[in-house]
Amino acid sequence: MYIYRKILIPLLSVFFILFVTSCATAPPKVIEPTIENIYLLPQAPLIRQNIYHEVAPGETLWRLSKMYDISIEEIMRANNLPSSTLEKGQSLIIPNAAPLRPIISLYPSxxxxxxxxxxxxxxxxxxxxxxxxxxxxxxxxxxxxxxxxxxxxxxxxxxxxxxxxxxxxxxxxxxxxxxxxxxxxxxxxxxxxxxxxxxxxxxxxxxxxxxxxxxxxxxxxxxxxxxxxxxxxxxxxxxxxxxxxxxxxxxxxxx
The missing domain is CATH 3.40.80.10 (Peptidoglycan recognition protein-like)
Incomplete structure (x- = not known):
């Protein structure tokens, strides 16, 4: 696996992640990347703080961990989560979160x-x-x-x-x-x-x-x-x- 990092412009943070998917079964499951091609564009100085996050449709602990540069285990521990399953609309505390970095996945198609x-x-x-x-x-x-x-x-x-x-x-x-x-x-x-x-x-x-x-x-x-x-x-x-x-x-x- 090779990870390429480069800064494209200031004042905008976007992850573009490229990965290969396998055939989906019914019902379709959320697919997580296996090969990362990451572009980090800092939007603000790296100031970490505790924040609240409303879970959007399709978001997983894996995505949240990448978005806020925090481990899945730390998110689960801060919220006393019994499993990795999240519900959309659920409010989570993200401890010591870095500035948000949205994740965009590119699928061969x-x-x-x-x-x-x-x-x-x-x-x-x-x-x-x-x-x-x-x-x-x-x-x-x-x-x-x-x-x-x-x-x-x-x-x-x-x-x-x-x-x-x-x-x-x-x-x-x-x-x-x-x-x-x-x-x-x-x-x-x-x-x-x-x-x-x-x-x-x-x-x-x-x-x-x-x-x-x-x-x-x-x-x-x-x-x-x-x-x-x-x-x-x-x-x-x-x-x-x-x-x-x-x-x-x-x-x-x-x-």
């Missing part, structure tokens, strides 16, 4: 040919809250996007990237029925109403870096990175009338 950008059209949100809303709408598997980029509400950081169970389990999305994009498009949702407010700087930074890595790894052409409303047959202004397409595409092209 030839199905992903598009990246579809969305907004939540809500003022607040997170993977956990959107999961609840989508279940109320009849989505049995919950949150329909593959990634959520938070806006600093619901206890999440501004620009924090959350990988949902649909990505971790490599499932079809439930974010854009038009054009068959649920089957071939990676759905990324920005929390916020981008028809009323601008994308935050941190959200845009995270969106550019996440999209660029997905584009590179899955060899997705720039022309196939589009908004929900740009998909043929879709009738929506998503990801919002104020989404800065020129800036976004310009930054994506500046590789």
């Amino acid at each position: 030839n199905k992903w040919r598009y990246i579809i950008i969305h907004h939540s059209a809500t003022d607040i949100g997170s993977s956990y809250s959107i999961d609840g809303l989508h279940k109320e709408r009849g989505f049995e598997r919950g949150v329909g996007y593959h990634f959520i980029i938070d806006n600093g509400t619901r206890g999440k950081g501004d620009g924090q990237i959350e990988a949902t169970p649909r990505w971790i389990k490599q499932q079809d999305g439930a974010h854009c029925k038009a054009g068959g994009m649920n089957h071939k498009g990676i759905g990324i949702c920005l929390v916020g109403d981008i028809s009323k407010e601008d994308v935050s700087e941190r959200q845009m930074d995270s969106l550019v870096h996440l999209t660029r890595e997905l584009k590179r790894y899955y060899k997705i052409p720039l022309s196939n990175i589009i908004g929900h409303g740009q998909v043929y047959g879709a009738s929506t202004e998503c990801p919002g009338t104020r989404f800065p397409w020129y800036e976004f595409k310009r930054k994506l092209s500046a590789e």
Whole structure:
């Protein structure tokens, strides 16, 4: 195993982890990486502190340990956990946690040919809250996007990237029925109403870096990175009338 570390830009912390998966059985299980390709981008000085964390859909103790640079055993001990099983929405104390480092896993696949950008059209949100809303709408598997980029509400950081169970389990999305994009498009949702407010700087930074890595790894052409409303047959202004397409595409092209 070889681990490559490099700093891409300051003020943003994202782990991109590449690993090989085996065939899934029903019901699909959360798959953890076995080969790490890690990029650490410091967002702040390394100040450790005790924090509370709300477990998002698909999160495991392994992921939390990597996100906060703390051992699984220490998390279990601090919370008196009888087993490694976590429940979404569960509140955990993370002792002596390092600044958050979201984990993005890349799975070998030839199905992903598009990246579809969305907004939540809500003022607040997170993977956990959107999961609840989508279940109320009849989505049995919950949150329909593959990634959520938070806006600093619901206890999440501004620009924090959350990988949902649909990505971790490599499932079809439930974010854009038009054009068959649920089957071939990676759905990324920005929390916020981008028809009323601008994308935050941190959200845009995270969106550019996440999209660029997905584009590179899955060899997705720039022309196939589009908004929900740009998909043929879709009738929506998503990801919002104020989404800065020129800036976004310009930054994506500046590789």
